[in-house]
Every structure is written in structure tokens, then in C-alpha cells.
Amino acid sequence: MNTLLLLIPVSLIVGLVALGAFMWAMRSGQFDDLDGAANRILFDDDETPEQED
């Protein structure tokens, strides 16, 4: 019983963190360009100027 009282809130919090992460990802446009990002990493380029957010 005591383990339940601890583990259920823990699992819920982990789940909520995941839900929050998903919501954040969606709001910040992480799903807007699904093809480009996968390829972008292959083109390493050190000379690009600092890019602002």
C-alpha cells in the first residue's frame, strides 16, 4: 500500500512531464519540418554565423 502511494504519483508525474514535453515541442514548432531536421545534422558547417532564436 505504501509503495502504491509513492509509485502512482511518481508514474503520474513522469507521464505529465512527457505530456508537457510534447505540448512544448508542438508549440515551439518541432514538428513543422520533419524532413529537413533529419538531414540537417548531416551537413556539418562551422562557418554559419550565430543564429538567433
Place this chain on the structure above:
Amino acid sequence: MAACLHCGLVAPEGEDFCCPGCEAAFALVKGLGLERYYARRKIDPHVRPMKPDAEGAPLDFAAHAKTDGAGINTLHLMVEGLHCAACVWLIETVLSRQAGVTWARLNMTTRRLVLKWQGEAQLAEALLATIAALGYRAVPYDPALLDAESRGRERELLRALAVAGFAAGNVMLLSVAVWAGHYQGMGSATRDLLHWLSALIALPAIVYAGVPFFRSALSALAAARVNMDVPISIAVVLAGGMSLLDTMQGREHAYFDSAVTLLFFLLIGRYLDQRARSKARGSAEHLLALRATALTVIDPSGAHRLLPPTQVTPGMKVFASPGERIAVDGTVVSGHSDVDAGLINGESAPLAVAPGARVFAGTLNLSAPIVIDVTAVGEDTLLAEIVRLVETAEQGRARYVALADRVARWYAPVVHTLALATFLGWMLVGDAPWRDAILYAIAVLVVTCPCALGLAVPVVQVVTSGRLLRRGILVKSGTALERLAEADTVVFDKTGTLTTGKLELVGTPAPRPDDLALAASLAAASTHPLARALVRAAPEAAVHSGVREVPGQGLEAGSIRLGNREWCGVADTDEDEGPEIWLSRPGKLPVRFGFSDTLRADADTVVGSLKECGFDVELLSGDRTGAVRIMAHKAGIENWLAQRTPAQKAERLALLAASGKKVVMIGDGMNDAPALAAAHVSLSPSSAADVSQNAADMVFQGDALAPVAEAVGMARRAKLIIHQNFALAFTYNVLSVPLAMAGMVTPLIAAIAMSASSLVVILNALRLNRGPAL
């Protein structure tokens, strides 16, 4: 045959580049030290080649840029000509290297570029000139005008889906514990705790994730109608409310899990549906963006200035440079050129224009600058008229009711009546406590919850669309397969649909090889479609030196001329034999090169097999009578109509529909778009104009017509499976509803029966993945 190092098109023998533009682009890339690009890229043959425009259309980029307080300019652009990820990298790197640029990010999925730079807005022209020099086309657009609404809906559904998914997972976890507890003697305190926790997760989730259903149910009720969302809403709300009451009173069962999982599964379906629809709208947005360009207006004083299309009025003089899409209807005042009017009339051969000729918005000026006296702009142009025809025709089609909705129309009231009857029956006749009576009524709602019924159609559609997609056929509209299965008449467009839309040299008699080689060597210097076709016929010809292009007339190298009939000194005849080029040399008779569109390789077999399936096949073209007759004969089509305007094509479709025919229209040109929208169901090849792809229900890839026959075959098989699924779902309901009404269905039995019936329906639909398509 050598390939151009930059654009990959055919380059003259011994040369590295096909044109000076490509050579300059290659030098630019090399100069920046980015030549790795060429090793990394993968040219997509379906995308416009990266051949820089000889003279870029003057676009007023600065006018579209927005400047914020800190002096940062932001410009949103759509980029045409992206081949692969390396292109994204090249564009971003080239832009980022330029002075002042603070941000350059290109979305590969949507082809949209966001560019930010410091300093004057006027810098935009210079920044984007490099992109144009590389062979890409960038068109500014206003992000606020596009996609705001549909994206908002999509995101709302996705958020609701995420919340419902989270809740469903966690409530299920707790439910499993409760169910296991029933058999292992879980104490009532623990069970109540788990029920309370379930309530804590499920109730907020129902309130949040149920909104799309509640809203639709309420608006249906407000209009005094019942749709499928009404029983869903009632079942979810009642199940949630009753479970809360039971939890408060420490009872044995709670149904939070059924309520939340029901929402979760239904939301998946809604989201997929919304995604498919907004994807189809993407190409329309692209067209909208093209309208956003600026026009070069010539003042009476002779000065040039750029104006947005909204400020151009009839009577003004507009300048159109080669390669520019003409944005107004009007009459040519000066200049000789060729105009590609494929968007309007669907024909592949360009039209020569001279002062006095009419030109229309949406056509492409090919070879030389022209000045146009504006007669109509914006909503008054022929282009806008065609778009309006499409919209009107589409409204008619929106009235088509999908089979699933037709079933839902009477299913929903029946379910409500049954649930109400159960409640009243147990209360009044059975003398049950009101709580039990409500519980039995909910059981009826849950058991009949259109799970199997709701899956019967969508699963079949998903499986069929998936199989067709793997074969290069994109199904855009949810009811397209249903409508295709009902069709009994096929109407083809000619150019670009029944034929490949590419001009090929046809020789009667065949030109002598040395004549052809000489003509091709001159033609290699030009980008005119007929010249390109001539080069394709003799690719080994070397480029002739000293070739001069005379706009609207032809090519000239010393005393050798290649061009139109008049210019080569051949007498005009009344016979129209289709597109042609003449070659004239001093001391020899002029030689004629005739061109014609060729039939798709499998056109006649596809037409034959459609006829065997019982279809009436018809050909409906905007082209000249002679050309249409020949093609119809070759393809084996007896019924054909030629020289039809876009409106007449749509009329013909309406006439067929009025006589009770269900017509499949297959077309590609903008001139087919109204007919495509007016047809019962429509297909267009992926080479079609954006508007047509948008108006069509399905888009197929490739050079063959076989996908048409395949889509028809699959649609008919899908219809059969849907009917089987309905039969299965009804059998399940007929068996389970009486049990539920008799109060004999416990939640466990209901859950097992529901999943079993859904599984049977899904497995039946999966059979579509196997077996022949026809």
C-alpha cells in the same frame, strides 16, 4: 551526351555547362567553397531543374519585408526547385554567409524560407539575387494570409489527442489493477483510492479532449439534427458522471477507462482525417502565394515602377519579362514573344504573340519582353473565373454524403431510442433502482458505441489508400473511393492525360539526318519548348556558333534560319498541321519539322480494360478537332469532343450527371479543373497544374495510365469489403444490444465483445492488402 555540372540537364558535347547561367552558378558555389553540394545532392526528376532564369522576374521583395524595432527585417518566402536536403543546406549557407543576414531557415517539408537581416529592407533584392542565380525561385508570401485556420484545428486535435492518450494510458494502468484486485481480494479502501485517482486523471481529460466532439454535437443539436458526435458525447459524459457518482459512494465498478479510451481512439481518426485534408490544401496555398508578386508598370512618362497587383487598374501598361508569369488579362502593345498558355488551355505548344494579341493571367511569357495593355486584373481575369468555376463545382460535390454518415443518420436516433427505452423499461416495468436503470442505458450506449461501425469504413479506406499510395496513387478525399466504386463513365482530357504532354518530333517524311543535326545545333541555343524537343530528337548535335535569337520569330546563325513559317519565307497555308519549325538555308528548299504530342504507352490497353469493366469512355479536349480525332482513334475511344472551353467541359460533365451517369474525370490542365471539380470523382496525374491536383480526388504518379484502372479495381474491392464489415458490425450489434438491454452485459463482457468485433472488422479489411488490384 554530357550532363551540365550545375543543373544536370543535357549540355552540348565537350562543354561542362548547358548555358552561361549554370556556369555562373557553379562559379558562385565554388567561390563560396561549397562545391561539396554537388557530391551530396540528389536530383529529383519531378522538380524543376536548377537552371537559372536568364533574366529574373522583377519581384518587389522589399515591399513584403517587415521591419521590427531593432532594425531586423523579416521576409517569408516560398522556394521553388528544392531537390533534396543538400539544396536546403546550400540555400541556408549561401544566405547566412552574406553580410547582415542573421537568420536563414528553410523548411524542407513546406518549402518555406524565413529570412532575417539587419539594415535596409532594400537589401532583400541583392540577397535573393544569389538564390535566383543558383536556379531557385523564391516568391514572397504573407504568412498571416495562409493556413491560419486549418493549422489551428490540426493543433487543437493533436493537443486533445495527446491529453486523451496520456489519460487513457494511465487510467488503463489503474483499471488493470482494479480488475486484478477483483480476483485477488483487493480491499475496498485500495479500490476506492484507485477509482479516485482514475477520476482525477480522467475527468479533466474528458473535459479537455472531448471538446471537439461536444462542440460538433452541440452545433448539430442547435440545428435540430443528430450526428454521430451526439451519442459519443452523451456516452462519454454519462459514463464519466456515473463513474464519479459510483466512486463517491464507494461502489465496485467505474467506467473511466471506457470513456477515455473511446475518446482516444476516436480522436486518432479525427486527427488523421484533418491531416489528409490540410495536405490537400497545400498546393492551393502555393498558388495563392504566386498571386502575391508585384507587377512592373510603365507610366505614361516611360518610367518603370513596381506595384502590387491590387493597385493595377485596367488601362495601365504592364511590362512582362521573359520567364515571368503574366498576372493580368490584356492585349500586347509591343514586343514579339511566345507564351505558354498551358495553365489556361492545357496545350503544350506555346503560342506566338505579337502586338494586338490577347494574353491571359496565369500564362508564362517565354522568349522576349512584352508590354501589355491591361484589360482585367484580379477577380475579373479569366484565371480567377476558372478558380471560381472550380469552387462552385466543389460546393456541389460537398453535398455528397459518405456511406458511413448515411448509416449514422439513422443509426444515432436508433441508439438513443434504445438507450432511453432501456432506462424507462427498467424504471417503470422492471422496478429497478434508477441507478441500475441508468447503468444499463449506458451499457447500451457503450456496447453500440459505433466502434466496429466506426471502423468499418475508415479501416478499409486507410488500407486501400495505403496500398494505392505504395503504387503511386494518392487518395486525397475521404469519399473518393466510395464514389469511384459507383462510377460508370470515364472522361479523359487529351493533352497531358491521355498523352504525355511532351512534344516529340514526328517526321512525315522523316527529316534527313544532316538537316536534323543542323537544326538541332541551332536549337540548342534556345530554351523554347519546340527547340528543346528538337534537341531531344538529336542530342548529339554540337551547339552552332553565333546563334542569335529573334524573339517571337526564331533563331538565326548567319544566313541559316530556324523558326516559324513566315520568317523562313514559306507561304502560309490554311491547313493547321500542329506545332512546327522550319529550317531555311540559302540555295536549298526549307525543311519542315513537325511536332506532336504522343499517347501514353499504355493508353489503349487501359481504355480497353475500362471498357471491359463496363465503363463508357469519352474524350473531352480543348485542342483542335483534327488532333483530337487522331488521338481518340489511336486510344480506341469512339466518343470525343474537341475545342471545349473550361466552362463547356464543366457543362458537359453536368449534362452527363443530369442523365444519371456517375462520371470519373481524368485531367491535368487548369482548363480541366472546373470539370474535375464537377465530376462525380476525379483523378489527375502528378504532372498536372496545381489547381487541377487540388480539384482532383486522387493524384497518380508516373508515365503510365495503368493507375487509373488499378484505382477503379481497388475501389470496387474496397466497396465489397465495406459492405461485409457493415454486415459483421450489425450482426454484433443485433446480438449484443438485446443482452445489454436485458442488463446482462458487465463491463468486462462489453469490453471483450467490443474489441472482438473491432478486431474482426480490421482483419477483414487487411485482406485488401493481398490479391490482385483488378
